[in-house]
Amino acid sequence: MPFGAMSASPIQTGQLGGDPDWWRGGVIYQIYPRSFVDLNGDGVGDLAGINSRLDHVAGLGVDAIWISPFFPSPMADFGYDVSDYRGVDPLFGTIQDFDNLLSSAHEKGLRVLLDLVLSHTSDQHSWFQESRVDRTNSRADWYVWADPKPDGTAPNNWLSIFGGPAWEWDTRRRQYYMHNFLAAQPDLNFHNPQVQEAMLNVARFWLERGVDGFRLDTANMYAHDPALTDNPPRSQPAVPGVPEQNPYAMQEPIHNINRPETLEFHERLRKLTDEFNATTLVGELGVVPDMYASLTEYTAPGRLHMAYSFDLLGGEFKAQFFRRTAERMSRRAGECWPSWALSNHDVARAISRWRLGSNAQTAAPLLMAILCSLRGTPCIYQGEELGLTEATIPYELLQDPYGKRFWPEYQGRDGCRTPMPWASGAAHYGFSDATPWLPSAPEHGPLSVNDQDMNEGSVLNRVRRFLRWRGGFDQLRKGDIRFLDADPDVLAFLRQGAEADMLCLFNISDRQRSFETGEFTSVAPLTGHGFSGELLGLGVILPPFEAFFGTVPPQTWG
Structure with a gap:
């Protein structure tokens, strides 16, 4: 369907409404x-x-x-x-x-x-199809276009996340266009x-x-960066989500993004x-x-x-x-x-x-x-x-x-x-x-x-x-968090609540582990969550890959 064809369609339903902060801790x-x-x-x-x-x-x-x-x-x-x-x-x-x-x-x-x-859009979007026709059309500046260097090479050293240069030559405009991803995904010019x-x-x-x-x-x-400044080499060894085989990991992309x-x-x-x-x-x-x-x-x-x-x-x-x-x-x-x-x-x-x-x-x-x-x-x-x-x-x-x-x-x-x-x-x-x-x-x-x-x-x-x-506990949805020292295989923290804080313990191992609760005046185990950690005396026993949840009196935070 052509762009904009649906713009006159009637609204079918409104937003769900309710708590405007539902997103804070919502799943x-x-x-x-x-x-x-x-x-x-x-x-x-x-x-x-x-x-x-x-x-x-x-x-x-x-x-x-x-x-x-x-x-x-x-x-x-x-x-x-x-x-x-x-x-x-x-x-x-x-x-x-x-x-x-x-x-x-x-x-x-x-x-x-x-x-x-x-x-970015597809290179098949009507905006790009018009933009690439010449340098004077109504959408000529809707994408990131640049002249080649005098030797015909790309305007700078920017790289694509999907491998290779972030520039693709267009024969009609006799310019390069920028793409942070595939060449079929030209980047829009947000300076316009x-x-x-x-x-x-x-x-x-x-x-x-x-x-x-x-x-x-x-x-x-x-x-x-409208000046198209070259990116510097990367000083850190890895980029989250980018495989080490990708040369993108060798560059600090400070001028084409962020x-x-x-x-x-x-x-x-x-x-x-x-x-x-x-x-x-x-x-x-x-x-x-x-x-x-x-x-x-x-x-x-x-x-x-x-x-x-x-x-x-x-x-x-x-x-x-x-x-x-x-x-x-x-x-x-x-x-x-x-x-x-x-x-x-x-x-x-x-x-x-x-x-x-x-x-x-x-x-x-x-x-x-x-x-x-x-x-x-x-x-x-x-x-x-x-x-x-x-x-x-x-x-x-x-x-x-x-x-x-x-x-x-x-x-x-x-x-x-x-x-x-x-x-x-x-x-x-x-x-x-x-x-x-x-x-x-x-x-x-x-x-x-x-x-x-x-x-x-x-x-x-x-x-x-x-x-x-x-879903029944505000501590887990919106409460603050404070981590506790524990066995190296136990993740332990408190989530803050209005009337009681929640103690959360997780055994991240395939062996039984324990957690001493001595620093708390009392611990009340919670049930219904499906995990089998058990309070025994002044400690919690955690079977392999199991958790424990309990309430404790409100702690001092800050």
């Missing part, structure tokens, strides 16, 4: 639509499929869903290359399917966040006021339709979002030189409500790693509200990344409990509630352009994007009647939703039990 469930449920039988998930399984999501006890892009797209980067911001790609259905999904989600108490990709207005109008379109906010893709990559002008746009976007009831903005901050300084900047008053942190998407499965990461966040980012995740559509699943496959039955619920007990807003990626592992995709079936570029040392993102297993006895485990766009992993069949439904002690039922229990 967000990420849905990757290509791989959730295929209802029309073409092997690719769709919006109607998501709608058909909303009871599963709502039954987990989460507060909102974040849907990865479903807008019209050539799918060079599977929807993160948008060719029309106001429509639905036929692969995923129609705008009516979206309205139905939004209405159903709201009826079930689920808020809906869209994944907005504002930093018309571009900013166009992006704000996109956000308004969906807000008026009733969405409850946005997850902002690459929220720190909107603006660039620019102060981006913050000014976020202030405009926040002002717009605040016109609507109980909405929120969560920004993905990728490849930042100082995550904590960036959090402080991007979530300052009048900007983003929270920022999506990559800090737990790497590291080691050790108590010290979780404590060090969260304490550093509190110390460096102060009152800023983080959004935590252990997995998403861009990184290997946590169970495999931390080599917990042999203990997945107990480790997976523990991971969810840790994620949802830290101060911040947790994001759960589809399949984590089942304890899914990373799938292995043979090269001939690989879809991810990033993986193809750096194969075999880096195998890309397809392994975390395989179809959700719904029923082990059905074709493709209930995802689709047709051959899926990515193969269903055989090891995922026994972990299907239907199979786990029938097992009270399954990962799924343990996660459900915990998330529903968690």
Whole structure:
């Protein structure tokens, strides 16, 4: 459909409303639509499929869903290359399917966040098609164009995250255009006021339709240095989320991303979002030189409500790693509200990344409990509630352009994007009647939703039990956090409450551990969360990969 064709459509539903601070500690469930449920039988998930399984999501006890892009797209980067911001790609259905999904989600108490990709478009977007015609058309300056150096080479040394230079030659304009990702994803020029207005109008379109906010893709990559200054070499050894085989890790991208002008746009976007009831903005901050300084900047008053942190998407499965990461966040980012995740559509699943496959039955619920007990807003990626592992995709079936570029040392993102297993006895485990766009992993069949439904002690039922229990405690949603010294294998902290603080203990090992409670005048064990840590005298006994929750008298904070 042509750009803007849906702008006159009636609003189908309003925002869910209620507590304007619902996002502070609310649980967000990420849905990757290509791989959730295929209802029309073409092997690719769709919006109607998501709608058909909303009871599963709502039954987990989460507060909102974040849907990865479903807008019209050539799918060079599977929807993160948008060719029309106001429509639905036929692969995923129609705008009516979206309205139905939004209405159903709201009826079930689920808020809906869209994944907005504002930093770049597809090269098939009508804006870019016009921009590349010549240097004088009405959108000539909507993208980042630059003349070559006298020898014909690229304007500077900026690199693409997907490998190689961040510049692509265009024969019609006889100029280079900038792309932080694929050459098929040209970057918009946020120094152009018309571009900013166009992006704000996109956000308004969906807000008026009733969405409850946005997850902002690459929220720190909107603006660039107009002087096109070369980036310096990188002084640190690694970049979170960037494989070491990628030369991007050798450069400090301080001039093509992380620019102060981006913050000014976020202030405009926040002002717009605040016109609507109980909405929120969560920004993905990728490849930042100082995550904590960036959090402080991007979530300052009048900007983003929270920022999506990559800090737990790497590291080691050790108590010290979780404590060090969260304490550093509190110390460096102060009152800023983080959004935590252990997995998403861009990184290997946590169970495999931390080599917990042999203990997945107990480790997976523990991971969810840790994620949802830290101060911040947790994001759960589809399949984590089942304890899914990373799938292995043979090269001939690989879809991810990033993986193809750096194969075999880096195998890309397809392994975390395989179809959700719904029923082990059905074709493709209930995802689709047709051959899926990515193969269903055989090891995922026994972990299907239907199979786990029938097992009270399954990962799924343990996660459900915990998330529903968690929803009744303000300490875990909005309370401050203070870490406690403990056995090296025990993660221990307090969450602050108005009438009582909560003691949270997690055994991050496959051996029994204990925690001495002597410093507290009394500890009252809490039940109903599904974990088996036990208070005995002045200590808590923690079986392998188990947790304990109890209340203690209000402590001195400060």
